Amino acid sequence: DTEVTQTPKHLVMGMTNKKSLKCEQHMGHRAMYWYKQKAKKPPELMFVYSYEKLSINESVPSRFSPECPNSSLLNLHLHALQPEDSALYLCASSQGGQMNTEAFFGQGTRLTVV
Amino acid sequence: GESVGLHLPTLSVQEGDNSIINCAYSNSASDYFIWYKQESGKGPQFIIDIRSNMDKRQGQRVTVLLNKTVKHLSLQIAATQPGDSAVYFCAENIPSGSARQLTFGSGTQLTVLP
Numbered sequence: 001d002t003e004v005t006q007t008p009k010h011l012v013m014g015m016t017n018k019k020s021l022k023c024e025q026h027m028g029h030r031a032m033y034w035y036k037q038k039a040k041k042p043p044e045l046m047f048v049y050s051y052e053k054l055s056i057n058e059s060v061p062s063r064f065s066p067e068c069p070n071s072s073l074l075n076l077h078l079h080a081l082q083p084e085d086s087a088l089y090l091c092a093s094s095q096g097g098q099m100n101t102e103a104f105f106g107q108g109t110r111l112t113v114v
Numbered sequence: 115g116e117s118v119g120l121h122l123p124t125l126s127v128q129e130g131d132n133s134i135i136n137c138a139y140s141n142s143a144s145d146y147f148i149w150y151k152q153e154s155g156k157g158p159q160f161i162i163d164i165r166s167n168m169d170k171r172q173g174q175r176v177t178v179l180l181n182k183t184v185k186h187l188s189l190q191i192a193a194t195q196p197g198d199s200a201v202y203f204c205a206e207n208i209p210s211g212s213a214r215q216l217t218f219g220s221g222t223q224l225t226v227l228p
Contacts, residue, residue, distance in 0.1 A: 004157075031213055042203055042218035043158065048210070055213035090157050094214070100146035100165065100207050103216050105157035 003027075006091050006106035014114055015081060021109045023074040023091030030096030031055075032074040033103065034066060037088040049074060050096055081113045126225045133191040135222045137204035140185060144206040148216070149178060149189045153200045161189070161202075191224075199226045 004025045013019045023032065031050050035043035048056035049068040063085075065077040074091055088110055094103040127133045139147070145166040150158035164171045164178045164187070171178050177190040191198055204219045 006157075033216065040221075042221050045215060045217065048213045048215065050213035053212075055211055056215060092157075092216070094216075096213070100214060102148055102160050102163055103207075104160065105150075107157045110155075 004091055004093055004104050004106035006109050008109060009107065010110045012112045012114060013078065013081065015083070018077070018079045020078065021076040021089055023106060024072055025093040025104070026072055027093065027104070029093035030071060031094045032068060033092040034074070034076050035090040035092065037090055037108070043090055083113050086112045123220070124223045124225070126227055127194050128227050129196060130193055133194045133198070133224060135189045135202050135224065137187050137219050138185060139187070139204075139206050141206060141208055142185075144208050146207040147178070147180065147187055148205045148207060150203045150205060151200045152203065158203060194226050196226050196228070199224055
């Protein structure tokens with residue numbers, strides 16, 4: 001099983017809403033990532049969790065709040081987003097630590113902020 | 115700052131021809147590189163990887179070449195097929211504290227012509 005599952009696939013939310021994106025993997029990976037991807041651009045790293053601890057925060061605005069409840073789950077809590085936050089949000093996982101192994105990606109959540 | 119970039123944003127090839135997609139990187143600490151394929155509306159899909167102690171790696175119809183002297187890698191696709199049409203990203207994976215950071219290049223749109 002090399003699957004990373006993201007829900008929901010599509011999300012439309014107002015600027016005053018609170019919503020959460022979910023990501024799940026059962027590969028035993030200990031590193032999980034959130035990326036943001038705008039149209040015709042490469043994925044941009046937002047957060048990295050390593051062994052359930054936040055290791056990297058790429059200066060992401062506080063309206064994005066990540067959470068790693070356990071080694072299989074990764075959430076991204078959204079609050080008071082702006083229309084420019086509309087994008088494809090991708091979750092990925094890899095074995096973690098200093099092991100340089102491939103990262104597997106989910107299919108993403110297409111977020112539209114209205 | 116350090117970055118990963120691609121030489122060409124688009125590439126069109128005839129079906130059956132070979133494709134070559136190039137990528138330059140500038141981070142000398144990069145020790146692991148991955149090529150991803152991304153089809154419209156989907157997450158990046160792993161194609162092939164290479165570690166910095168190698169200069170060539172072959173997969174099924176794909177070959178990655180790494181030239182550390184000039185910080186350049188390429189992806190060769192043999193006998194390109196219509197299903198190969200997608201955006202291709204190179205990504206470098208470097209240690210960052212207790213985790214690893216995966217940074218994407220700008221991408222090349224490959225179009226296979228009938």
